[in-house]
Amino acid sequence: MSENNSGLDFSMVIASIVHDMKNSLSSVMTAHGKWSQGLPEEQRNTAERGVIDYEFANLNGMMVQLLGLYKLGVNQLPLRPEYHEMDDFIEAQLAWHQEVLDSRGISASHDVDVLCPLGFFDRELVGSVVANVIINAIRFARGAIHISAWEEDGQLVLGINDDGPGYPPALIESQSAYVQGINPVSGSTGLGLYFAARIAERHERNGVVGRVELANGGSLGGGYFKLYLP
Amino acid sequence: MLAYNQKSFLIVDDFSDFRSSVRSMLRELGVKDVDTADTGEQALKACAQKRYDFVLHDFNLGDGKKNGQQVLEDLMLDKLLSHESVFIMVTAENSQAMVMSALEWEPDAYLTKPFNRAGLAQRLEKLVQRKTLLKPILQALDKGLPMEVLAACTRLTQEDARYAPLCHRYKAEALRDLNQHEPLEAFLKTILADRPTPWAFGALGNLLFKRKNLAEAQDVYERALKTFPMLPALYDGLADVLVARNDGKRAQQVLEDAVKLSPLAVRRQSLLGKLAMENQDFDSASRAFRQAVNQGQYSRFKNPETNLGFAQALISKGGDAGLDARSRVELNQTLTDVAKDNNDDQGIQVRTRLIKATSLQRSNPEEAAKLAEEAVSRLQSMDQFLSAEAALSVAAQLQNLGQDEAGVGVLKSCAEIYGDDPQVMQNIAKQTDDPAILGSNKIAIDYNQQGVRAYREGRFVEAQALFRQALALQPKNISIALNLAQGLLHAKGVPITGAGLEECRACLRTVGHMPESDARFERYQKLRNRAFGA
Numbered sequence: 001m002s003e004n005n006s007g008l009d010f011s012m013v014i015a016s017i018v019h020d021m022k023n024s025l026s027s028v029m030t031a032h033g034k035w036s037q038g039l040p041e042e043q044r045n046t047a048e049r050g051v052i053d054y055e056f057a058n059l060n061g062m063m064v065q066l067l068g069l070y071k072l073g074v075n076q077l078p079l080r081p082e083y084h085e086m087d088d089f090i091e092a093q094l095a096w097h098q099e100v101l102d103s104r105g106i107s108a109s110h111d112v113d114v115l116c117p118l119g120f121f122d123r124e125l126v127g128s129v130v131a132n133v134i135i136n137a138i139r140f141a142r143g144a145i146h147i148s149a150w151e152e153d154g155q156l157v158l159g160i161n162d163d164g165p166g167y168p169p170a171l172i173e174s175q176s177a178y179v180q181g182i183n184p185v186s187g188s189t190g191l192g193l194y195f196a197a198r199i200a201e202r203h204e205r206n207g208v209v210g211r212v213e214l215a216n217g218g219s220l221g222g223g224y225f226k227l228y229l230p
Numbered sequence: 231m232l233a234y235n236q237k238s239f240l241i242v243d244d245f246s247d248f249r250s251s252v253r254s255m256l257r258e259l260g261v262k263d264v265d266t267a268d269t270g271e272q273a274l275k276a277c278a279q280k281r282y283d284f285v286l287h288d289f290n291l292g293d294g295k296k297n298g299q300q301v302l303e304d305l306m307l308d309k310l311l312s313h314e315s316v317f318i319m320v321t322a323e324n325s326q327a328m329v330m331s332a333l334e335w336e337p338d339a340y341l342t343k344p345f346n347r348a349g350l351a352q353r354l355e356k357l358v359q360r361k362t363l364l365k366p367i368l369q370a371l372d373k374g375l376p377m378e379v380l381a382a383c384t385r386l387t388q389e390d391a392r393y394a395p396l397c398h399r400y401k402a403e404a405l406r407d408l409n410q411h412e413p414l415e416a417f418l419k420t421i422l423a424d425r426p427t428p429w430a431f432g433a434l435g436n437l438l439f440k441r442k443n444l445a446e447a448q449d450v451y452e453r454a455l456k457t458f459p460m461l462p463a464l465y466d467g468l469a470d471v472l473v474a475r476n477d478g479k480r481a482q483q484v485l486e487d488a489v490k491l492s493p494l495a496v497r498r499q500s501l502l503g504k505l506a507m508e509n510q511d512f513d514s515a516s517r518a519f520r521q522a523v524n525q526g527q528y529s530r531f532k533n534p535e536t537n538l539g540f541a542q543a544l545i546s547k548g549g550d551a552g553l554d555a556r557s558r559v560e561l562n563q564t565l566t567d568v569a570k571d572n573n574d575d576q577g578i579q580v581r582t583r584l585i586k587a588t589s590l591q592r593s594n595p596e597e598a599a600k601l602a603e604e605a606v607s608r609l610q611s612m613d614q615f616l617s618a619e620a621a622l623s624v625a626a627q628l629q630n631l632g633q634d635e636a637g638v639g640v641l642k643s644c645a646e647i648y649g650d651d652p653q654v655m656q657n658i659a660k661q662t663d664d665p666a667i668l669g670s671n672k673i674a675i676d677y678n679q680q681g682v683r684a685y686r687e688g689r690f691v692e693a694q695a696l697f698r699q700a701l702a703l704q705p706k707n708i709s710i711a712l713n714l715a716q717g718l719l720h721a722k723g724v725p726i727t728g729a730g731l732e733e734c735r736a737c738l739r740t741v742g743h744m745p746e747s748d749a750r751f752e753r754y755q756k757l758r759n760r761a762f763g764a
Contacts, residue, residue, distance in 0.1 A: 026344040078460035083395040095352035
């Protein structure tokens with residue numbers, strides 16, 4: 001990419017390696033899924049299985065996020081919003097995480113406000129944000145997560161709630177600093193928040209931009225992540 | 231749960247591991263009927279033989295192969311896939327395929343690898359639900375009845391207003407197919423005022439362009455690209471508008487941006503090559519044409535003009551220094567390919583020989599002269615009409631190769647065939663001052679215009695006489711011949727006689743030699759079907 005060949009564009013090197021890593025991981029995941037289907041029942045649902053499934057999903061989510069951040073950095077993140085059925089979108093997310101949820105014994109539920117069955121957003125981008133939030137919720141949940149979609153002041157809100165201990169107060173207090181990238185963006189939580197905020201704000205309608213909000217509480221009492229899409 | 235055992239599936243992927251893994255997921259869901267293919271060509275063949283309910287197609291089937299987007303376009307354009315069937319594009323990385331996609335043909339869903347059985351089942355289930363909801367629309371689409379599509383959209387929207395946005399696009403496309411320009415424009419503007427939507431921007435730009443409202447079309451595309459700078463289809467639209475506004479320089483820049491995003495697009499690369507040639511940017515022209523030729527091998531947009539353009543660009547790039555060794559190899563290859571592929575096309579045979587001759591003019595004048603003579607003799611026995619553009623470049627090459635007389639002949643016949651187009655006449659004037667060519671058609675064109683006026687005012691017999699007079703002066707002029715044919719066939723209150731029908735058929739036989747790329751070809755086909763029976 002650089003004009004002279006004096007050095008490597010390190011972020012591009014990382015991005016292309018992550019891209020290949022993601023493909024490798026994808027093959028491993030598919031092969032593992034197939035292999036474990038063939039196991040006898042008693043060997044299938046072990047604690048190790050839970051770890052493997054969880055970390056597969058976690059790794060995949062981090063790589064998607066890394067590639068997304070790279071593209072965001074070089075201004076190449078495509079945005080392609082469309083109308084989507086909210087129950088379809090949420091069910092697809094939960095189906096994709098089904099093995100992890102099962103092996104961790106977490107029950108997942110969802111509800112969609114009947115008055116707003118459709119949302120207008122980029123499915124891939126918002127999907128990658130929601131996937132990361134779900135992975136995070138699964139890590140801390142005791143036994144349940146709940147996803148809901150409703151309308152608030154003409155905006156679509158996607159809420160992801162768990163019954164874990166909740167986000168650390170310090171994180172909630174300084175969330176705007178993470179969102180703006182002021183706090184050193186290190187660790188997956190801060191990075192995830194930064195990525196989510198960037199994706200949210202690419203969704204714009206008549207001057208209103210999307211945003212994210214962290215809180216504790218909700219019906220399950222634990223961490224409560226909200227994504228606002230105008 | 232769906233009754234999967236009744237449904238047929240086609241899995242297309244170049245990795246056998248992936249095919250077998252998806253096949254076993256489908257088996258677990260109760261699917262019995264699964265076929266697989268590892269190339270796009272095989273997928274098309276399979277769909278031609280059997281109606282599939284579901285196609286799971288990997289986007290990237292390897293370099294130099296048809297990709298999923300191309301297969302989808304082929305399936306839809308050749309009507310090999312029902313609108314009720316589900317097409318899922320499987321991608322390794324989520325954004326890549328979407329950047330490549332054309333706005334016109336989008337898959338029903340994207341599915342990112344890796345996916346699990348539960349994820350696949352959920353997508354299938356939901357897509358079937360959606361197709362069931364939209365069934366009346368999809369059936370009308372399969373039947374090719376836009377009026378019915380429109381009615382179905384209205385009905386669905388009335389039944390449940392919450393799902394109205396799902397009908398937007400079908401409604402817009404039906405209005406487009408029905409040429410209901412004003413309602414379509416108003417509808418698209420309402421959608422865009424509410425939310426910036428990529429396809430609606432594309433559709434509005436296209437509509438304004440079609441209606442020659444170029445300034446507004448440009449504005450729409452420029453606004454669209456501010457919000458969606460990653461969608462190459464919008465760049466294509468803007469480039470078309472800029473070309474129509476005679477801003478070839480900017481059109482080239484815009485397409486350069488688009489190929490940076492998405493180089494795999496035959497039409498885009500060839501148009502870029504053509505614009506770069508006009509802008510005398512021979513480096514870019516040869517680069518773009520090279521891409522277009524290579525990609526075109528597997529595309530439905532394969533076009534002999536691309537090969538000829540590539541050869542021409544290489545010659546121009548070499549300039550006075552002549553061709554280097556690599557360019558010569560490329561030139562010979564591309565000309566050999568196109569001559570072989572178009573064995574029966576006399577025009578292509580003439581043009582390949584002339585380009586080859588031009589390339590040899592310095593290094594091997596004897597061979598060049600021999601090829602030029604061969605081209606001239608083929609030209610003399612040719613019935614087919616060259617397009618105006620091709621005729622002009624053939625004329626220039628002939629003159630350049632010392633075949634002045636033949637060059638003048640080509641210009642003369644070009645002036646006869648296309649003389650009613652002032653743009654063509656201007657370009658002819660760049661090559662000759664001969665009043666016999668430049669002025670020869672004035673009287674005929676005048677009669678033709680009077681004829682058109684008479685026809686519009688319902689004076690059909692008079693119109694026929696005027697067209698007849700015009701055609702007697704310029705027997706090969708496409709517009710005049712079509713006008714006479716139409717004037718004879720469609721004259722209200724003046725039923726066509728046996729002699730009239732013969733005269734009409736004779737007109738159509740003559741202009742039947744026009745190139746298929748001509749804008750009037752469709753009109754010709756309609757008249758021919760009418761005059762000769764479909």
